[in-house]
Amino acid sequence: xxxxxxxxxxxxxxxxxxxxxxxxxxxxxxxxxxxxxxxxxxxxxxxxxxxxxxxxxxxxxxxxxxxxxxxxxxxxxxxxxxxxxxxxxxxxxxxxxxxxxxxxxxxxxxxxxxxxxxxxxxxxxxxxxxxxxxxxxxxxxxxxxxxxxxxxxxxxxxxxxxxxxxxxxxxxxxxxxxxxxxxxxxxxxxxxxxxxxxxxxxxxxxxxxxxxxxxxxxxxxxxxxxxxxxxxxxxxxxxxxxxxxxxxxxxxxxxxxxxxxxxxxxxxxxxxxxxxxxxxxxxxxxxxxxxxxxxxxxxxxxxxxxxxxxxxxxxxxxxxxxxxxxxxxxxxxxxxxxxxxxxxxxxxxxxxxxxxxxxxxxxxxxxx
Ligand SMILES: *Cc1c(COP(=O)(O)O)cnc(C)c1O
Numbered sequence: 001x002x003x004x005x006x007x008x009x010x011x012x013x014x015x016x017x018x019x020x021x022x023x024x025x026x027x028x029x030x031x032x033x034x035x036x037x038x039x040x041x042x043x044x045x046x047x048x049x050x051x052x053x054x055x056x057x058x059x060x061x062x063x064x065x066x067x068x069x070x071x072x073x074x075x076x077x078x079x080x081x082x083x084x085x086x087x088x089x090x091x092x093x094x095x096x097x098x099x100x101x102x103x104x105x106x107x108x109x110x111x112x113x114x115x116x117x118x119x120x121x122x123x124x125x126x127x128x129x130x131x132x133x134x135x136x137x138x139x140x141x142x143x144x145x146x147x148x149x150x151x152x153x154x155x156x157x158x159x160x161x162x163x164x165x166x167x168x169x170x171x172x173x174x175x176x177x178x179x180x181x182x183x184x185x186x187x188x189x190x191x192x193x194x195x196x197x198x199x200x201x202x203x204x205x206x207x208x209x210x211x212x213x214x215x216x217x218x219x220x221x222x223x224x225x226x227x228x229x230x231x232x233x234x235x236x237x238x239x240x241x242x243x244x245x246x247x248x249x250x251x252x253x254x255x256x257x258x259x260x261x262x263x264x265x266x267x268x269x270x271x272x273x274x275x276x277x278x279x280x281x282x283x284x285x286x287x288x289x290x291x292x293x294x295x296x297x298x299x300x301x302x303x304x305x306x307x308x309x310x311x312x313x314x315x316x317x318x319x320x321x322x323x324x325x326x327x328x329x330x331x332x333x334x335x336x337x338x339x340x341x342x343x344x345x346x347x348x349x350x351x352x353x354x355x356x357x358x359x360x361x362x363x364x365x366x367x368x
Contacts, residue, residue: 092119123157288311
């Protein structure tokens, strides 16, 4: 592995391949795989991930917004791409780049249908999102008949898939609620199948759903965090490999006397002679101030160095009194032995948030 000479996010495509194959191995052969690469592929590197996933055979890619899909098309990726939350002001671009919208409300469906008529589209693939209890986006069960009717009268659009989203697939305490969501989705599916002259794909599982509700894999699954190497549960994590490692180096070392302070507002005061290291990474890089003041730490030569004082915009300081190390040495922030899930938990957040916060100015290095 290359040694860091600045702050870098190292991304392993072989770890990605391992995760993809593991997730796929849990599915029935004919079940399709939608690789979710929204938000720069969870803060990693969207182009290299999308390319690799397409090469591995992912049936679909998914992004949140139209501009994210356009970026993939401009990079030459021709795998079908679904846009979870397209905004009507971008419908024209969406069509120009052959992206497939998620339609989730009557307003939204009518607006897209109008665009489709104006542009003279024929059987353009769209996806219908159903609300089964998340109460975020989606049609309700009692709207299915009118949706079906609209599509049966439309030459412009065709339903490629009908889907829903689980609100708590990683939480066993909400098992009953999740099973109700799945049950409702079954009912919805029957209505669509009875009403349409063709059969769209049905899907409801995200990563934790794949692990915890395999009986509901339907025709396709949608996985994002699992591809990143996280299963939202230590017993699932062991089968996955985090693809991203956030590393930096020691910029400078200071020897402090008792009573000396560190950083803004003197938030840390040495209660003993203390050795500190300054690292070139701060809250503008995605390590927020909440991680400061000993809440969290980094690893240097495998040893834990707590973050001391307030995290600055571009730097943070750690206590290395007990760690033999020198300026220029490598520091691991996210990576063995501190996966993103573990670091995030220290400030009561989740791997998703920590990973997607890693700023674009951090150099991405693709390995394997
Ligand atoms: C983000 C997202 C996913 C992926 O969820 P993971 O937990 O990362 O696997 C799937 N479906 C929808 C609708 C999403 O917004």
